Amino acid sequence: MKARFYRCDGEDVICCLCPRRCRIAPGKRGACLGRMNRNGELCSLVYGAPVAVQVDPIEKKPFADFLPGTKTFSIGTFGCNLFCKNCQNDRLSRGTPSENPGRIVPPEKVVEAALQHRCRSVAFTYNEPTIWAEYAIDIARLAHEAGLKTVLVSNGFITPEAAAELYPLIDAANIDLKSMDPEFYRENCRGELADVLSAIRQYHRTGGHLELTTLVIPGKSDSDEVIGRIFDFAESLQDPGLILHFSRFFPFYQLRDLPATPPETLYRIREMGEKRGLQIRLGNI
Numbered sequence: 001m002k003a004r005f006y007r008c009d010g011e012d013v014i015c016c017l018c019p020r021r022c023r024i025a026p027g028k029r030g031a032c033l034g035r036m037n038r039n040g041e042l043c044s045l046v047y048g049a050p051v052a053v054q055v056d057p058i059e060k061k062p063f064a065d066f067l068p069g070t071k072t073f074s075i076g077t078f079g080c081n082l083f084c085k086n087c088q089n090d091r092l093s094r095g096t097p098s099e100n101p102g103r104i105v106p107p108e109k110v111v112e113a114a115l116q117h118r119c120r121s122v123a124f125t126y127n128e129p130t131i132w133a134e135y136a137i138d139i140a141r142l143a144h145e146a147g148l149k150t151v152l153v154s155n156g157f158i159t160p161e162a163a164a165e166l167y168p169l170i171d172a173a174n175i176d177l178k179s180m181d182p183e184f185y186r187e188n189c190r191g192e193l194a195d196v197l198s199a200i201r202q203y204h205r206t207g208g209h210l211e212l213t214t215l216v217i218p219g220k221s222d223s224d225e226v227i228g229r230i231f232d233f234a235e236s237l238q239d240p241g242l243i244l245h246f247s248r249f250f251p252f253y254q255l256r257d258l259p260a261t262p263p264e265t266l267y268r269i270r271e272m273g274e275k276r277g278l279q280i281r282l283g284n285i
């Protein structure tokens with residue numbers, strides 16, 4: 001499927017979907033593995049190619065205050081545009097989308113299935129939906145026509161131009177704010193905090209329901225100073241409906257040598273946040 005959000009430069013293409021802005025030579029893929037230069041044209045290898053499909057409670061995404069008690073039709077593909085050492089889903093994020101996905105699952109089939117399963121929404125989740133934004137955009141339009149809501153679970157690593165098309169079609173987003181330390185994003189995720197903050201603000205301006213999630217990793221993203229800066233950022237959005245999730249880390253993937261987050265750390269964060277009048281939820285406790 002021909003991709004959108006790119007420009008040509010000679011035989012190379014420059015992908016403009018996420019801030020990595022990969023330059024991709026003919027026959028090669030971008031860093032997320034989901035986009036490929038075929039004869040000077042950028043193709044999405046993940047359009048219509050979900051590899052994870054499930055009906056989930058909306059609270060599992062997590063959403064604490066969006067259509068509570070309802071089911072959401074959740075889909076995800078292979079690939080990711082960040083490289084988090086703590087990835088909890090590397091089977092999908094580091095999976096390689098096939099060059100020839102074969103039968104495409106068209107957007108209308110996803111919406112039909114959501115309705116059949118009596119879901120109130122479709123969730124773009126599991127791996128990073130940014131890398132299949134074209135598919136999510138097409139599904140979201142049809143979902144709205146069918147009376148369904150759309151939800152996005154994302155790392156927020158997306159360009160402003162792609163977000164300008166995707167975000168207005170999203171009714172609720174849970175975006176990771178992994179830390180307020182730029183060095184953490186660079187060292188742990190090979191990403192840039194500034195891009196994520198700008199995407200969160202961009203989504204917030206659409207007026208959609210927003211929740212943020214922080215995985216609290218011992219020794220990496222658990223200092224009071226950095227957590228305090230997350231609270232500062234949350235306050236800057238001036239949104240009384242904003243909910244902040246803080247989740248417990250367990251040793252996974254490339255961070256197996258670290259201990260799990262002590263529950264007391266999360267209790268302390270909740271106390272700090274609630275003292276500032278913020279809505280805090282704890283996860284994986």
Ligand code: SF4
Pocket residue numbers: 015016017018019020021022029030031032033034035080081130131
């Ligand atoms: S979406 Fe993929 S190919 Fe495009 S810039 Fe990001 S990592 Fe590179």
